[in-house]
Amino acid sequence: MTKYVLLLPEALVVAGAVFMLLLARFAPSRYRRWRTSLPVLAVLILLAALAVELRVGADVGSYFGGALLVDRFGLFVKAAVLLATAVGIAVADWGAEDSISIGLAMPMLAAFGVMVVASGGDFLSVWAGLELAGAAGVVMLATRRPDSALRLLLLGTAASALMLIGLAYVYATAGTADLGGVHGALLGVAPTLPLAVPVLVLLGALIYRASLAPLQLGAAHGLAAPSPMSIGLVTGLAAAAAVVAAVKVSVAVGAVSVAFSPYVEIVAALAMAGGGAGALAVRSPRTRIAFLAAGQTGWVIAGLGTQFRGGIGATIFLLGALVVAATAAPAAAGAAGISELAVSGLGTLRRARAAALSLAMLSLAGAPPLAGFFGEFTIGAALARSGHFELLAVGLLGSLLSLVAAIGTVRVLYLQNPPEEGRRGLVALPVWTRFSALGAIALCVVIAGYGVFANPISSLADQGAAALGLR
Amino acid sequence: MAIAVFIVFGLLAIAGGVGVITFHQPIRSVLSLVVVMLSLSVLFLLLSAQFVFVVQIIVYAGAVMVLFLFVIALLGPARETGPGRLRFQTGLSSLFVLAFFGLLYAMLQGVQYRQPDHTDLNVFGTVQSIAVGLFTTYLYPFELTSVLLLVAAIGAIYLSRRDES
Numbered sequence: 001m002t003k004y005v006l007l008l009p010e011a012l013v014v015a016g017a018v019f020m021l022l023l024a025r026f027a028p029s030r031y032r033r034w035r036t037s038l039p040v041l042a043v044l045i046l047l048a049a050l051a052v053e054l055r056v057g058a059d060v061g062s063y064f065g066g067a068l069l070v071d072r073f074g075l076f077v078k079a080a081v082l083l084a085t086a087v088g089i090a091v092a093d094w095g096a097e098d099s100i101s102i103g104l105a106m107p108m109l110a111a112f113g114v115m116v117v118a119s120g121g122d123f124l125s126v127w128a129g130l131e132l133a134g135a136a137g138v139v140m141l142a143t144r145r146p147d148s149a150l151r152l153l154l155l156g157t158a159a160s161a162l163m164l165i166g167l168a169y170v171y172a173t174a175g176t177a178d179l180g181g182v183h184g185a186l187l188g189v190a191p192t193l194p195l196a197v198p199v200l201v202l203l204g205a206l207i208y209r210a211s212l213a214p215l216q217l218g219a220a221h222g223l224a225a226p227s228p229m230s231i232g233l234v235t236g237l238a239a240a241a242a243v244v245a246a247v248k249v250s251v252a253v254g255a256v257s258v259a260f261s262p263y264v265e266i267v268a269a270l271a272m273a274g275g276g277a278g279a280l281a282v283r284s285p286r287t288r289i290a291f292l293a294a295g296q297t298g299w300v301i302a303g304l305g306t307q308f309r310g311g312i313g314a315t316i317f318l319l320g321a322l323v324v325a326a327t328a329a330p331a332a333a334g335a336a337g338i339s340e341l342a343v344s345g346l347g348t349l350r351r352a353r354a355a356a357l358s359l360a361m362l363s364l365a366g367a368p369p370l371a372g373f374f375g376e377f378t379i380g381a382a383l384a385r386s387g388h389f390e391l392l393a394v395g396l397l398g399s400l401l402s403l404v405a406a407i408g409t410v411r412v413l414y415l416q417n418p419p420e421e422g423r424r425g426l427v428a429l430p431v432w433t434r435f436s437a438l439g440a441i442a443l444c445v446v447i448a449g450y451g452v453f454a455n456p457i458s459s460l461a462d463q464g465a466a467a468l469g470l471r
Numbered sequence: 472m473a474i475a476v477f478i479v480f481g482l483l484a485i486a487g488g489v490g491v492i493t494f495h496q497p498i499r500s501v502l503s504l505v506v507v508m509l510s511l512s513v514l515f516l517l518l519s520a521q522f523v524f525v526v527q528i529i530v531y532a533g534a535v536m537v538l539f540l541f542v543i544a545l546l547g548p549a550r551e552t553g554p555g556r557l558r559f560q561t562g563l564s565s566l567f568v569l570a571f572f573g574l575l576y577a578m579l580q581g582v583q584y585r586q587p588d589h590t591d592l593n594v595f596g597t598v599q600s601i602a603v604g605l606f607t608t609y610l611y612p613f614e615l616t617s618v619l620l621l622v623a624a625i626g627a628i629y630l631s632r633r634d635e636s
Contacts, residue, residue, distance in 0.1 A: 143629055
């Protein structure tokens with residue numbers, strides 16, 4: 001099989017995104033005629049890419065001189081991100097989006113960015129993929145809120161600058177930008193503080209991108225809040241790109257993990273406890289989803305500190321659950337997600353959508369027996385195995401807070417009566433379509449199925465950790 | 472000789488950087504940035520990166536900075552007005568600068584530099600070696616950059632769009 005066939009899933013996703021952009025620009029009449037069918041087409045393209053990925057990604061190899069790696073880690077992450085994007089697009093309320101072409105193209109390009117990070121074998125690929133996912137998030141936000149987009153752009157630029165400083169020092173120390181080469185070169189290097197500091201700056205920048213950017217997207221804008229799909233992209237896909245990069249880089253510099261692990265644990269503890277507390281402190285479902293995602297990202301970061309196969313395997317498993325729930329949950333809430341009042345009684349008015357939103361939020365909170373629970377459970381077991389009981393205690397506290405917050409929203413969805421249309425304000429309920437109902441059901445199936453089939457999926461995640469060179 | 476050139480152009484680059492943030496006239500800030508770019512190009516030449524040296528001058532100091540100048544000239548080179556500073560900004564900035572330089576010094580003291588493997592210094596930094604790298608090992612991220620630029624262009628259009636409402 002040639003290396004170009006291996007790039008077919010990526011090519012499909014990029015071609016699909018470019019087609020959406022070109023259609024809107026150069027064939028506006030056809031675009032208007034087909035606009036209701038375009039989300040279906042995008043989902044079909046993503047599912048086709050997923051099918052091809054599952055077929056060709058099962059082979060293992062290294063191409064372009066090591067710049068492109070085909071391994072179980074890449075297969076797992078790419079499958080998760082393609083599924084998350086497809087489900088997110090399917091469940092979205094397209095009446096609440098400003099532009100269908102941008103709203104379809106940018107998530108697809110962000111997914112492509114995560115795929116590049118997942119299969120990148122050197123710093124350059126990891127950086128380029130990360131920037132692509134981040135830039136797609138900025139574009140999506142800019143369609144409605146240029147001020148939010150500018151803020152995200154500046155924050156992302158600051159994170160990139162820190163990341164590049166860290167990469168430069170690691171490159172100077174290792175003498176190579178190849179992730180495998182860095183891993184080998186650092187094996188003989190003493191884990192001193194001067195080396196730990198740039199590594200920490202590098203990982204800190206990635207963690208910052210992963211867990212803090214979603215917190216910029218509150219409901220403070222009221223009715224002019226960013227569109228649901230843009231929130232899903234930034235909270236899910238762009239954050240996933242940073243987490244995947246953090247996993248790859250942390251394993252590459254794992255030889256000096258003794259020096260930076262304590263600081264990573266502090267950041268993880270802050271994210272887990274802060275995410276849970278933040279979720280409890282806010283009422284808006286959309287902001288609550290962002291905090292829940294930040295809290296679960298804290299669990300993923302905690303897993304990075306373990307640096308053994310079981311721990312990183314659990315991290316990869318939870319990453320899959322996180323990206324699906326964090327990408328699709330804001331889309332499932334639709335424009336109504338900006339306030340608790342607007343989603344009151346959604347369980348009786350939009351049953352499939354309410355079920356999908358509930359399951360996604362409960363999974364982000366780590367409720368059993370959903371995907372998030374199994375991921376947090378396996379990371380907790382890895383933390384206990386490596387003696388990080390304090391971190392485990394903080395994580396459990398964060399999960400408890402998250403759970404209370406998620407149940408609060410579920411209670412509003414199912415136990416409160418729908419308000420009169422006049423009281424709902426100007427926020428409309430998500431429009432019911434057969435396709436979006438199907439998308440909501442698909443989201444329920446994916447989240448529940450991830451928990452039901454936790455064992456084989458966890459086994460594949462473990463193979464992903466082994467592919468990174470861990471024992 | 473190389474050390475002297477490095478010190479002169481290193482200091483010039485720092486002075487240019489200081490100029491970018493201290494001048495109130497945008498035109499002067501842009502011209503300071505040109506000084507930074509030109510100084511950096513000389514530093515690249517010292518590292519035997521001839522191609523990057525030329526590209527730095529033609530693309531950055533030439534095309535990009537001239538574009539900046541045109542844009543500023545078109546929009547009107549208004550002088551920055553008002554203090555534009557937060558309370559405690561000077562003190563806090565000084566503290567961060569000190570911390571950053573302390574960190575930088577500590578890192579530079581502790582890093583054991585390693586020569587890249589398989590480096591042929593006869594072809595390092597030449598057009599040929601960069602082209603070979605771009606179209607073999609780095610082909611995938613290189614092609615990805617075109618998608619990144621497409622997204623950046625769309626983002627720039629949306630960010631610069633005026634609110635018609």
